[in-house]
Amino acid sequence: MMKRAPSPPVHDPTMRRPGPKLVQLLLAAATCSFLLMTTHADANAGATCVPHERDALLAFKRGITRDPAGILHLWRQPDGHSELQDCCRWRGVRCSNRTGHVLELRLGNPSYDTIYSDTALVGQISHSLLALEHLQHLDLSNNNLSGSTGRIPEFLGSLRNFHGRVLPLFGNLTALRYLDLSGMGATYSTDVSWLAHLRFLQYLNLDLVNLNTVTDWPHVVSRLPSLRFLRLSGCSLTGTLPEWVGQLTSLVSLDLSRNSYAGPLAEFIGNNLTGLRILDLSWNNFTGPLPESISYLGGLRTLDVSYNNLNGVITEEHFRNLRSLQHIDLSSNSLNIEISSKWQPPFRLRSANFATCGMGPLFPAWLQWLVDVDYLDISSTGINDKIPDWLPRAFSDARYLSMSRNKLSGQLPANVEIMSSLEELDLNNNTLTGQLPKLPWNLTYLDICINSLSGSLPANIGLPKLQVLSIASNSITGRLPRSICKCKGLRTLVLADNHFKEDYPIALGTK
Numbered sequence: 001m002m003k004r005a006p007s008p009p010v011h012d013p014t015m016r017r018p019g020p021k022l023v024q025l026l027l028a029a030a031t032c033s034f035l036l037m038t039t040h041a042d043a044n045a046g047a048t049c050v051p052h053e054r055d056a057l058l059a060f061k062r063g064i065t066r067d068p069a070g071i072l073h074l075w076r077q078p079d080g081h082s083e084l085q086d087c088c089r090w091r092g093v094r095c096s097n098r099t100g101h102v103l104e105l106r107l108g109n110p111s112y113d114t115i116y117s118d119t120a121l122v123g124q125i126s127h128s129l130l131a132l133e134h135l136q137h138l139d140l141s142n143n144n145l146s147g148s149t150g151r152i153p154e155f156l157g158s159l160r161n162f163h164g165r166v167l168p169l170f171g172n173l174t175a176l177r178y179l180d181l182s183g184m185g186a187t188y189s190t191d192v193s194w195l196a197h198l199r200f201l202q203y204l205n206l207d208l209v210n211l212n213t214v215t216d217w218p219h220v221v222s223r224l225p226s227l228r229f230l231r232l233s234g235c236s237l238t239g240t241l242p243e244w245v246g247q248l249t250s251l252v253s254l255d256l257s258r259n260s261y262a263g264p265l266a267e268f269i270g271n272n273l274t275g276l277r278i279l280d281l282s283w284n285n286f287t288g289p290l291p292e293s294i295s296y297l298g299g300l301r302t303l304d305v306s307y308n309n310l311n312g313v314i315t316e317e318h319f320r321n322l323r324s325l326q327h328i329d330l331s332s333n334s335l336n337i338e339i340s341s342k343w344q345p346p347f348r349l350r351s352a353n354f355a356t357c358g359m360g361p362l363f364p365a366w367l368q369w370l371v372d373v374d375y376l377d378i379s380s381t382g383i384n385d386k387i388p389d390w391l392p393r394a395f396s397d398a399r400y401l402s403m404s405r406n407k408l409s410g411q412l413p414a415n416v417e418i419m420s421s422l423e424e425l426d427l428n429n430n431t432l433t434g435q436l437p438k439l440p441w442n443l444t445y446l447d448i449c450i451n452s453l454s455g456s457l458p459a460n461i462g463l464p465k466l467q468v469l470s471i472a473s474n475s476i477t478g479r480l481p482r483s484i485c486k487c488k489g490l491r492t493l494v495l496a497d498n499h500f501k502e503d504y505p506i507a508l509g510t511k
């Protein structure tokens with residue numbers, strides 16, 4: 001059915017940009033606080049910009065053929081307007097207030113849909129950027145700066161000794177602490193040894209850069225003394241994760257999602273990578289069980305292994321020490337979660353996606369401890385049971401709840417209305433009976449198609465924010481309550497295959 005999740009770990013395969021949004025937000029937040037000390041130590045108050053650095057920025061601008069958002073509009077040769085003289089005041093540029101050297105170049109395109117958006121810069125990176133020797137923070141993400149061929153002709157002309165490739169040049173910016181070259185179009189690299197020069201690098205994002213021929217990145221990266229955050233999502237990486245990935249002991253965040261890694265997840269994950277806060281291995285081809293050693297990652301906040309070929313059983317042992325865990329996504333594997341109904345988890349999850357994991361036949365009682373959960377997906381988990389009475393109260397903070405494609409039976413809890421934060425509820429394809437109770441006020445999406453509901457709809461069905469109401473294939477009787485006309489935002493109304501009185505109110509006029 002039309003599925004629109006308000007918050008993360010749902011992976012929409014149509015999404016170009018990898019990784020769950022919230023993870024990215026968290027990562028960005030973590031990174032910001034981590035880098036705060038270095039990036040905000042200098043403001044632009046004092047010194048003005050260094051002329052040859054201004055020239056370098058202007059040369060960069062000349063390589064840009066499209067700037068639809070006008071980001072570089074005020075980047076101009078000095079022409080007497082005092083505010084333009086100083087490149088430290090240009091958009092995206094920050095300088096040291098002591099020396100005037102450019103420390104930060106933030107030209108990342110924030111638009112989610114990257115190159116295809118209206119705001120991306122298009123053109124070719126100029127090697128003039130290498131004149132910015134003091135650059136600590138470089139973000140060119142989600143712009144189309146690789147030219148149409150994926151190479152940079154200007155580099156090819158003047159810098160053949162760099163293999164004719166783009167990325168090695170960034171190895172000359174030895175002061176870099178933060179480097180984001182993600183989503184830059186058809187960029188590729190055959191070699192990552194250039195990274196070894198970046199001794200101060202703390203954050204590296206090469207998402208969607210093709211590293212298909214690179215096999216030794218863990219080796220190079222493990223020698224970067226300052227690196228904490230590493231993102232290599234959608235980089236066409238293949239093979240298995242060799243043991244030396246276990247050398248990445250200083251990382252706190254590792255994202256290898258959307259590659260073609262295969263083979264088992266060996267024990268090194270928990271045994272060596274002990275400092276990890278974020279681990280994203282989703283959308284690969286990993287096989288075998290999730291190692292129990294994962295439980296040693298006491299600081300782990302986000303674990304995403306969704307969309308792999310993992311199998312085997314998850315028990316309490318896997319979660320034993322995961323006190324910090326907030327986000328987990330185990331969906332779209334062949335995992336079975338076998339946890340005692342008496343077990344109390346050590347974590348308080350905010351989002352959990354267990355879709356397609358076996359969790360039934362009984363409704364998993366341990367879920368009642370997830371009282372902070374905002375997002376919960378337990379669809380297709382083989383539950384053949386009643387919806388427990390504790391559910392509305394336990395999940396009263398949840399905004400998204402999917403329990404579709406199970407065999408949930410009996411009535412919806414009469415107090416489901418108390419789930420006052422709930423925006424999306426998906427109960428499609430179960431065996432629920434009885435009448436639809438009063439619904440939570442903030443609901444925007446309700447899918448309860450393919451059940452055995454009877455009786456008439458609740459009088460308060462006219463929820464002000466309702467956009468989608470799908471109740472097809474039930475045995476609902478009576479008329480559609482007049483209050484439905486209060487649903488000003490209603491986009492989709494699916495009523496088919498019920499026992500309604502023949503006419504719907506004409507005034508309905510759904511938009």
Ligand SMILES: *[C@@H]1O[C@H](CO)[C@@H](O)[C@H](O)[C@H]1NC(C)=O
Binds near residue numbers: 040042043
């Ligand atoms: C440079 O910026 C920092 C941080 O904003 C500030 O504390 C310091 O006083 C500034 N120095 C000068 C010379 O303006």
Ligand SMILES: *[C@@H]1O[C@H](CO)[C@@H](O)[C@H](O)[C@H]1NC(C)=O
Binds near residue numbers: 115144146148
């Ligand atoms: C990127 O820009 C080049 C022109 O420099 C263009 O040919 C190419 O189609 C663009 N790529 C995308 C994905 O928009």
Ligand SMILES: *[C@@H]1O[C@H](CO)[C@@H](O)[C@H](O)[C@H]1NC(C)=O
Binds near residue numbers: 130172
């Ligand atoms: C980049 O650095 C290397 C030394 O690591 C140096 O030989 C080369 O000239 C530098 N290139 C540029 C364009 O600055």
Ligand SMILES: *[C@@H]1O[C@H](CO)[C@@H](O)[C@H](O)[C@H]1NC(C)=O
Binds near residue numbers: 259283285
């Ligand atoms: C995963 O493995 C299967 C079979 O080995 C293969 O067909 C598929 O293309 C692989 N998927 C990825 C993303 O590598």
Ligand SMILES: *[C@@H]1O[C@H](CO)[C@@H](O)[C@H](O)[C@H]1NC(C)=O
Binds near residue numbers: 406429450
């Ligand atoms: C309903 O869910 C079951 C699994 O519980 C699945 O086999 C069946 O195809 C689904 N039916 C529809 C119409 O989606």
Ligand SMILES: *[C@@H]1O[C@H](CO)[C@@H](O)[C@H](O)[C@H]1NC(C)=O
Binds near residue numbers: 420421441442
């Ligand atoms: C309904 O949603 C709004 C935000 O959309 C939120 O501010 C409000 O607290 C919610 N109401 C309840 C009862 O949770």
Ligand SMILES: CC(=O)N[C@H]1CO[C@H](CO)[C@@H](O)[C@@H]1O
Binds near residue numbers: 249
């Ligand atoms: C196999 C391996 O490299 N194990 C190491 C994991 O990390 C601990 C300490 O962080 C080392 O003692 C192990 O040798």
